[in-house]
Amino acid sequence: MRLVTFPGVLKPPSDAAILADQLRRERLDEESSVLDLCCGSGILAIVAAQAGAGRVTALDISRRAVAATRLNAMLNGVRVRTVRGDLFAAVAGEHFSLIVSNPPYLVSESSELPRSSASRAWNAGPTGRAFLDRICAQAHQHLVPDGVLLLVHSSLCSEDMTVDALTGRGYEVRIPARHRGALGPRMRDRAPMLRSRGLLQEGEVEDIVVVRARWPGDSFASAGRRASSAREAS
Numbered sequence: 001m002r003l004v005t006f007p008g009v010l011k012p013p014s015d016a017a018i019l020a021d022q023l024r025r026e027r028l029d030e031e032s033s034v035l036d037l038c039c040g041s042g043i044l045a046i047v048a049a050q051a052g053a054g055r056v057t058a059l060d061i062s063r064r065a066v067a068a069t070r071l072n073a074m075l076n077g078v079r080v081r082t083v084r085g086d087l088f089a090a091v092a093g094e095h096f097s098l099i100v101s102n103p104p105y106l107v108s109e110s111s112e113l114p115r116s117s118a119s120r121a122w123n124a125g126p127t128g129r130a131f132l133d134r135i136c137a138q139a140h141q142h143l144v145p146d147g148v149l150l151l152v153h154s155s156l157c158s159e160d161m162t163v164d165a166l167t168g169r170g171y172e173v174r175i176p177a178r179h180r181g182a183l184g185p186r187m188r189d190r191a192p193m194l195r196s197r198g199l200l201q202e203g204e205v206e207d208i209v210v211v212r213a214r215w216p217g218d219s220f221a222s223a224g225r226r227a228s229s230a231r232e233a234s
């Protein structure tokens, strides 16, 4: 794949490759409509289009990321619609069969998120969950029944919270990929802060996890939620 990035647009990090591998395993065809949320260079949108998805939308808040994605789609000979905006606000009322996202998830000192600097691509507040929580809360409003959400993030921002948030809404959730390794350079710089917050215990390692969540549709999800509250009550 040919990819160019502009200053301020993240070169695809290794977690993008892990997520791309899972994306290639999904059954995509002419009927598939895919949203690459927080697209950066557009790598995941291009993988989806190359894997056969009929309609691919790539979305980012950064003008430069949207421009890079448009250019990269052209360089790779695939059709990708690009949209600029803050997460799902830019695709209000739209539904997709698959949403794939490698959002910012690095734990940062401040809860104030960067508005324009390069660090907007990775900083995600004191728990690293500023974007993950929003995605877990809103994705189902943009998935067709049987649609799939694929997310990648570090275990340092709690895969349990992601799994619980999605299971609690009625998704069927699994972790199809997990890669344990040394902290990446940006996380390594933050190791003392992570340790002081109790987020880093054993050595300087993290798991990069892919979370796959199938949305059964509104009626099945609410039936599942009712059944599980009845089980908890008995």
Ligand SMILES: C[S@@+](CC[C@H](N)C(=O)[O-])C[C@H]1O[C@@H](n2cnc3c(N)ncnc32)[C@H](O)[C@@H]1O
Residues within 6 Å of the ligand: 010, 011, 012, 013, 015, 016, 037, 038, 039, 040, 041, 042, 043, 044, 059, 060, 061, 062, 065, 085, 086, 087, 101, 102, 103, 104, 105, 120, 121, 122
């Ligand atoms: C970790 S990068 C991922 C880029 C690409 N998907 C990849 O895997 O290489 C996260 C991206 O999220 C974008 N982003 C940050 N805040 C956003 C928001 N509120 N809405 C949409 N995109 C956002 C950043 O501009 C950046 O391109």
